[in-house]
Amino acid sequence: MDFQTSKETGQQGEQLIISWLTHRGWTIIDTSDHEFFQENDIDIVARKREDVFTIDVKTDTHPANNLFIEIISNDEKATPGCIYTSRADYWFYYYLDSDVTYVFRPRDIKTQLEVRDYPAIPTKTTGYSGTLYHSVGALVPIDEAPIIQVIPNVSEIITELQG
Numbered sequence: 001m002d003f004q005t006s007k008e009t010g011q012q013g014e015q016l017i018i019s020w021l022t023h024r025g026w027t028i029i030d031t032s033d034h035e036f037f038q039e040n041d042i043d044i045v046a047r048k049r050e051d052v053f054t055i056d057v058k059t060d061t062h063p064a065n066n067l068f069i070e071i072i073s074n075d076e077k078a079t080p081g082c083i084y085t086s087r088a089d090y091w092f093y094y095y096l097d098s099d100v101t102y103v104f105r106p107r108d109i110k111t112q113l114e115v116r117d118y119p120a121i122p123t124k125t126t127g128y129s130g131t132l133y134h135s136v137g138a139l140v141p142i143d144e145a146p147i148i149q150v151i152p153n154v155s156e157i158i159t160e161l162q163g
Helices: 003-022 035-039 106-115 154-162
Strands: 027-030 044-048 051-060 066-074 090-095 100-104 120-127 130-141 149-152
Touching: 003 027, 003 044, 003 051, 003 090, 003 154, 066 106, 066 120, 090 106, 100 106, 106 130, 149 154
Parallel strands: 051 090
Antiparallel strands: 027 044, 044 051, 066 130, 090 100, 100 149, 120 130
């Protein structure tokens, strides 16, 4: 997938999650374009009363069978994947085609990656001049992932709430 399409797909997932949280009474700060939060893989700060937590939204266009957990961000620079750099309290992993979101703590997935061996697959990010770099991700089956909440039909819920 090219960089621009990937960014637009990610923004679509972020906006759905922001709407979902807002309709549940959370005050949202969209931090996805703020440099400090980008460096820490945080897209959203959510607050309700005294509760405050940070979220990284992942949006995937593949079938909802596995979580693609990035373990190497850029193979040429040998940069660690977002599972090692994210400081978000929660990840909301949204599958565009099936309209379902899985919520988990990145620290729980990271712990699982330390004790389990999952297949790692490369993906490429392209630009106008061709391949820019490759990332590598572990494929964690959803039924083995430490999911704490499943949110089905996210876009349908938002449409109903807005209609």
